[in-house]
Amino acid sequence: MTDILEVKGLKKQFGGLVAVNNLDFTIEDGSRTGIIGPNGAGKTTTFAMIAGEHNPTAGSILFEGERIDRLKPSVICKKGAARTFQIVRVFRQLTVYEHIIMGAVAGKSCFSTCSYQTDEIEHLMELTGFENDHDKIAGSLTSARQKQLGLATALATKPKLLLLDELMAGLNLSEIERSLLILRKINEEMGITLVIIEHVMRVIMGLCKKIIVLETGQKIAEGTPKEISENKRVIKAYLGKEEKAYAGN
Amino acid sequence: MELAKNNPTLINKKNIMIWATALVVVVAVSFVPVIFSRYVIYVATLALLYAMLTASYDLIFGYTGQLSFSQGAFFGLGAYTSALLTLSGGLNFWLALPLTVIVGFIIAALIGSPALRLRGSYFAVTTFFLAHFVYLVFLNTDKLTGGPMGLRNIQPPDKLWFIDFSQMNVYFYFVLLFTILVLLFLYYLIYKTEIGRRFVAIREDQDLAESLGVNTSFYKVLSFSISGALAALCGSLFAHYFLLLHPSQFAWFTSEMIVIMTLVGGAGTLIGPVLGAAVVTFILELFRYAPELRFIIWAAALIAILVFEPKGLMGMAKRIRFRRSQ
Ligand SMILES: Nc1ncnc2c1ncn2[C@@H]1O[C@H](COP(=O)(O)OP(=O)(O)O)[C@@H](O)[C@H]1O
Ligand SMILES: [Mg+2]
Numbered sequence: 001m002t003d004i005l006e007v008k009g010l011k012k013q014f015g016g017l018v019a020v021n022n023l024d025f026t027i028e029d030g031s032r033t034g035i036i037g038p039n040g041a042g043k044t045t046t047f048a049m050i051a052g053e054h055n056p057t058a059g060s061i062l063f064e065g066e067r068i069d070r071l072k073p074s075v076i077c078k079k080g081a082a083r084t085f086q087i088v089r090v091f092r093q094l095t096v097y098e099h100i101i102m103g104a105v106a107g108k109s110c111f112s113t114c115s116y117q118t119d120e121i122e123h124l125m126e127l128t129g130f131e132n133d134h135d136k137i138a139g140s141l142t143s144a145r146q147k148q149l150g151l152a153t154a155l156a157t158k159p160k161l162l163l164l165d166e167l168m169a170g171l172n173l174s175e176i177e178r179s180l181l182i183l184r185k186i187n188e189e190m191g192i193t194l195v196i197i198e199h200v201m202r203v204i205m206g207l208c209k210k211i212i213v214l215e216t217g218q219k220i221a222e223g224t225p226k227e228i229s230e231n232k233r234v235i236k237a238y239l240g241k242e243e244k245a246y247a248g249n
Numbered sequence: 250m251e252l253a254k255n256n257p258t259l260i261n262k263k264n265i266m267i268w269a270t271a272l273v274v275v276v277a278v279s280f281v282p283v284i285f286s287r288y289v290i291y292v293a294t295l296a297l298l299y300a301m302l303t304a305s306y307d308l309i310f311g312y313t314g315q316l317s318f319s320q321g322a323f324f325g326l327g328a329y330t331s332a333l334l335t336l337s338g339g340l341n342f343w344l345a346l347p348l349t350v351i352v353g354f355i356i357a358a359l360i361g362s363p364a365l366r367l368r369g370s371y372f373a374v375t376t377f378f379l380a381h382f383v384y385l386v387f388l389n390t391d392k393l394t395g396g397p398m399g400l401r402n403i404q405p406p407d408k409l410w411f412i413d414f415s416q417m418n419v420y421f422y423f424v425l426l427f428t429i430l431v432l433l434f435l436y437y438l439i440y441k442t443e444i445g446r447r448f449v450a451i452r453e454d455q456d457l458a459e460s461l462g463v464n465t466s467f468y469k470v471l472s473f474s475i476s477g478a479l480a481a482l483c484g485s486l487f488a489h490y491f492l493l494l495h496p497s498q499f500a501w502f503t504s505e506m507i508v509i510m511t512l513v514g515g516a517g518t519l520i521g522p523v524l525g526a527a528v529v530t531f532i533l534e535l536f537r538y539a540p541e542l543r544f545i546i547w548a549a550a551l552i553a554i555l556v557f558e559p560k561g562l563m564g565m566a567k568r569i570r571f572r573r574s575q
Contacts, residue, residue, distance in 0.1 A: 051460060077462040085460075091453035102450050105443045107462020157461055 004029040004161055004193050005050070005081075010059035012045050012217075019045040021217040023059070027161070032187050032194045034204040036228075037214035038237065043197045044086050046214070047163045051083040052076040063161070078107045082159035084150040086166045086197070092139030096130050097121070099138045099149055103156030121156065128152040128182060144170040148179070155186065162186070164196040168203055176200060180207060205229070213237070267520055279425060282418035294421050296530040298487055301428045303510045303526040304435055304519060305479030310508070311517030312439055313472040314452025315365065319376035320507045322383035323477040325499025327353050327484025329387060329394055332403045332494055337393075342406040346485050353481025354474045361473035365466065368455070380504045387496035399495035406489050420490055427486060428523075431479055435519060438475070448472050452517070513554055515563030524562050 005027035012020040020042040027033055035043050048054045050061055052073040061069040068076050091099055104116035125131045130152055133141075138149060147167055154162060164183075168176050180203060186192050198204050204211060205225045213221040213228060215237045221228060228234055281293045306320045330352050334345035364375045387394050394400060406414040406423070414420055439445035447468045450458035459465045488494055506529070514525025532550075536543035558565050 053456070053460070072464070072466075073456075073459045074462050074464045077460060083460060085457070089454055089457045091450055091457065093453060094449070098446075102446060102458075103461050105446055106450060106458065108443065153461060 002029050003027060004064060005195075006062040006065075007046075007050070008060050008062075010046065010049060010061065011057045012042070012049060012054060013057040018217055020049070020056075020214075023214075023217070023219055025212055025219065025222065027193060027195055028210075029160075030187070030191055030193055031210065032183075032208045033196070034208035034211045035195065035197045035214065036199075036201075036204055036211060040216075041214040042217040043214055044165055045217075047083055047165055047195075047197065050076075050081065050163060074107065077157055077159075080158075080160035081163070082154040082157045082161070083163040084147065084154050084165055084167060086169075088143045088146045088150075090138040090141075090146045090149055092137075094138050095134065096136050096138060096141075096149060097125070097134040100124060100130070100152050100156050103153035104158075107157055116156075124152055124155055127185060128155070129178065142170075144175065151182075155190075155192075159192060161193045161195070164194065164198075166197055166199065168198055168200050176203065179203075183207060271520055275425075275429065279422070282421050287417060290417050290421050292531065292534050294417075294424050294490060296527045297421075297424045297428045298483055298490075299507075299510065299526040299530050300523040301424075301431050301486075302480055302483040303507055303514070303522040304428075304432055305476050305483065306507050306511055307516060307519055307522045308435055308439070308448070308479075309472050309476040310511055311519070311522065312445065312452060313448040313469060314455075315469060315473065316369070316373040316508075317376040317473070318373060318501070318504045318508065319360075319380040319383075320476070320480050321499050321501070321503030321505075322380040323353055323357060323480035324484040324487070324503065324507075325383060325387060325496075326356060327481025328488040328494055328499070329400070329484075330481065331485035332400050332488040333393065335489075336400070336403060342404070342489060343409065346406075346482070349485040350478050350482045353484075354478035356481075357474040357477025358470055361470040361477075362466075365469045365473060377501070377504075381501055384496055384500050387499060394494075394496070397496065399493060401493055403488055403492045403494065405492065414489075424486055424490070427482070431482070432519070432523065435479075439519065444468070444471070509551060511561075512559075513551070513561050515561030518561075518563040521561055521563035528562070 003026040007023055007025050010020055010023040011018065023042075023046065035046070037043055045054065049056050049069065052068070052071050052075070056069050059069070060067055063076070063079060063081055066079075068079065068081070071079075091102060094102065100121055101116055104121060122131075125134070128148060128151060130149065138146065141149060147169070151164065151167060168179055171179060183194060183196070184207070187194050194207075196204070196208070208225065211221075211223065211225055211228045212219060213231075213234050220237060221231045221234045223231070278293070278297075282290050285293070302320065302324055309315050309317055327349050331342075331345050331349040334340045334348060335342055338345070340348070360379060364372060364379070367375055388396055390396065391398070405420070408414070412419060414423060439448070447458065447463045450461070450463055451465050451468060455465050491498075510525040510529045511522040512525070513529055514523065515521030533543065533547070536546060554561065560567070
């Protein structure tokens with residue numbers, strides 16, 4: 001298997017604060033990877049650098065073998081790397097249907113009309129559980145649903161790699177189960193590579209083949225769920241205080 | 250039906266009603282020169298010019314979400330460019346007009362590219378000073394613009410076949426035609442092409458739009474440039490109607506007025522700002538004989554609107570219709 005993403009010596013400094021330091025990892029094409037770590041570990045900042053929102057202070061990011069650090073988010077999205085945000089972000093005044101279409105047309109360079117496939121949008125809505133919400137206003141959804149809408153819209157850009165930042169926060173147990181099913185489908189049927197940041201351990205452990213653990217900007221462990229759950233350093237840094245990390249979120 | 254399916258909320262019964270109403274208004278307005286006095290025709294022509302100007306402003310403010318205070322400056326740039334092209338350049342009006350639009354587009358693009366890197370209030374403040382700068386240029390380049398003496402002897406548009414544009418009635422219809430064309434152009438841009446969606450995406454959340462693939466810096470500049478080009482078009486039509494230009498016509502208050510007209514009508518509705526412009530122009534004319542009261546009453550009314558109906562006339566219409574349907 002080839003690597004779709006390769007991060008080498010990545011560093012991000014905000015003023016005096018080093019948010020991410022000397023980070024290396026690779027993501028295999030078609031895989032499901034989890035990133036965990038306590039609040040402030042630098043997970044979101046890592047996503048922001050991959051997606052082009054922040055320029056790295058040092059290091060490089062390769063997507064399909066090509067340098068993408070310092071490119072604009074829109075360019076990176078067009079290359080096939082999409083993301084959702086940890087904080088809820090939606091086009092509040094649009095309907096759910098228009099919102100998802102936005103994902104489909106946003107990156108197209110054409111100046112012509114209606115360059116999206118209606119049936120593809122409908123299929124996406126069904127997949128993500130929005131099939132009965134065409135005309136609902138995005139701003140009126142609950143914040144958990146708004147995050148799911150973010151997922152549907154990101155999918156509409158037809159990504160090869162999808163970065164999901166705490167997508168499940170605020171969902172109840174049955175919603176988490178449904179969401180897990182959706183993510184599996186996205187990965188297995190649509191062949192999209194997933195990298196997810198999540199505090200819900202069940203999700204990470206159940207879904208991911210590989211887990212990367214960050215603490216204060218550095219990678220402290222990497223491995224299968226089993227390896228991670230037995231790693232002393234991880235337990236000390238993170239798992240032992242899961243309740244605390246969760247509550248502080 | 251096909252389009253209705255693709256655009257569930259953009260083209261629906263509500264919008265058809267709005268455009269039907271607009272059609273009725275257009276037909277009614279087109280009778281103005283037949284029925285009313287010269288003075289009313291004069292005010293109506295001005296109202297149409299402001300309606301066009303405000304509609305063009307709604308593109309950058311209402312649809313793309315960038316608050317700018319420089320629309321009056323582009324209006325002025327268009328007026329002076331067109332006047333100078335015909336006066337000093339000796340060009341035919343019908344050549345000067347499209348040239349003016351192109352000049353407006355290019356200047357807006359040149360200014361917008363750096364300025365639109367700023368966000369929100371930083372951009373707004375920049376455009377405010379930009380507008381003042383343009384005003385100072387009009388005022389102080391005596392040799393070119395006549396400075397505080399203004400520009401005189403601007404001629405009405407050259408004859409086109411047998412049509413004589415120095416006639417007030419004719420000019421009214423001429424401006425009406427342009428207003429409708431500009432509105433249709435904006436309508437097409439906003440609703441029928443994917444460009445309009447990108448403008449709206451930027452207004453709703455620029456970072457999200459960018460992350461989904463919208464080249465936000467490009468589309469913001471595009472919106473600003475089209476908006477500026479149309480303002481320049483209005484300026485040209487204004488210059489060859491008023492026949493006399495003075496820097497004060499394009500001072501900061503003109504830009505503010507356009508923002509106010511948009512708010513009165515309801516930003517981001519296209520037809521709202523048009524109505525807002527018409528209403529405001531007529532109200533200001535009503536108070537013509539009490540100039541000292543004019544702006545006090547006006548300011549009070551504006552505050553009242555923003556407090557009680559922040560979505561303007563269109564918001565009010567929507568609420569009334571909603572109440573009726575219950
Ligand atoms: N834009 C920013 N400016 C300054 N500091 C930031 C910024 N974004 C994140 N940080 C800081 O960087 C550190 C890592 O944050 P973040 O990546 O959000 O952590 P995580 O997602 O793992 O909780 C935190 O200390 C945070 O305060
Ligand atoms: Mg985070």
